[in-house]
Amino acid sequence: MIGAIIGDIVGSRFEFNNYRRKDFDLFTKDCKVTDDSIMTLAVAKSIMETEKILKPSFHSTHPIYYAQVEKMSVKYMQEIGRKYPNCGYGGRFKEWVHSDNPRPYNSFGNGAAMRVSPVGFAVKTEREVSLLSKAVTRVTHNHQEGIKGAEAVAVAIYMAQRGWSKDEIQKKIEGQYYPLDFTIDEIRDSYKTDLSCQGTVPQAIKAFLESTSFEDAVRNAISIGGDSDTIAAITGAIAESYYGVPADLKEKALTYLDNELLSIYHDWEEYYEERKNNKQVS
Numbered sequence: 001m002i003g004a005i006i007g008d009i010v011g012s013r014f015e016f017n018n019y020r021r022k023d024f025d026l027f028t029k030d031c032k033v034t035d036d037s038i039m040t041l042a043v044a045k046s047i048m049e050t051e052k053i054l055k056p057s058f059h060s061t062h063p064i065y066y067a068q069v070e071k072m073s074v075k076y077m078q079e080i081g082r083k084y085p086n087c088g089y090g091g092r093f094k095e096w097v098h099s100d101n102p103r104p105y106n107s108f109g110n111g112a113a114m115r116v117s118p119v120g121f122a123v124k125t126e127r128e129v130s131l132l133s134k135a136v137t138r139v140t141h142n143h144q145e146g147i148k149g150a151e152a153v154a155v156a157i158y159m160a161q162r163g164w165s166k167d168e169i170q171k172k173i174e175g176q177y178y179p180l181d182f183t184i185d186e187i188r189d190s191y192k193t194d195l196s197c198q199g200t201v202p203q204a205i206k207a208f209l210e211s212t213s214f215e216d217a218v219r220n221a222i223s224i225g226g227d228s229d230t231i232a233a234i235t236g237a238i239a240e241s242y243y244g245v246p247a248d249l250k251e252k253a254l255t256y257l258d259n260e261l262l263s264i265y266h267d268w269e270e271y272y273e274e275r276k277n278n279k280q281v282s
Helices: 002-012 036-055 056-060 065-080 091-097 119-123 126-137 145-159 166-176 201-209 214-223 226-243 245-252 257-282
Strands: none
Touching: 002 036, 002 119, 002 214, 002 226, 002 245, 036 065, 036 119, 036 226, 036 257, 056 226, 065 091, 065 126, 119 126, 119 214, 119 226, 119 257, 126 145, 145 166, 145 201, 145 226, 201 214, 201 226, 214 226
């Protein structure tokens, strides 16, 4: 999840001022945390709180688990989201955050994909990737393209952290989700802001696939322009699962989080370490 947060922070100053090169400072005084990080942390909180109520073994076998995740996703996206009213929400999502009767609104916006990264790290099987990504996504983005975009990102994270090669990840994405028949160099000068999953997720995944390191992946993502914080958040999440994250970048990024967001992040670190240990034992 720290990869998504880093991508969001680094990309925040370029969202409305695109920079189509890779030679930029990663962190400056103009960088900030946006809705990408805040909602990613809310999804993480939803998963962790669900597992305080229900055993994580419900993941692969019990619909009660996923119903509880949906309930917790609404609770924490609203509860946390209302504390950060000016962090960059889209209009319809902002209405949903403040609604007394929140309902999905058939969105296929890239918000579905920007916040899903905790799913890829929390699951044990590919089947769980699909079920859990749907559970945290369809509370708002219940359009099929929104669900597909979130699942594609979660699948890429799941595969990358389990040692699958980039070629294998690309084949999976192309076979089940999106064509990736372009290069970053080919689209850098012509790519325009597209807030849909189908116009953001393939580009973010390709930025990872062409990278040589975590940092290079984030630079690739920002260099194409468009919705820079979201593209870099998606790319950063996948790159984290493949490369890991340099300690200095992690340390710097966490200075942009306030105490509440930092507390959720540290809770997630503990949760994820426990999950990793359980996976190794199982």
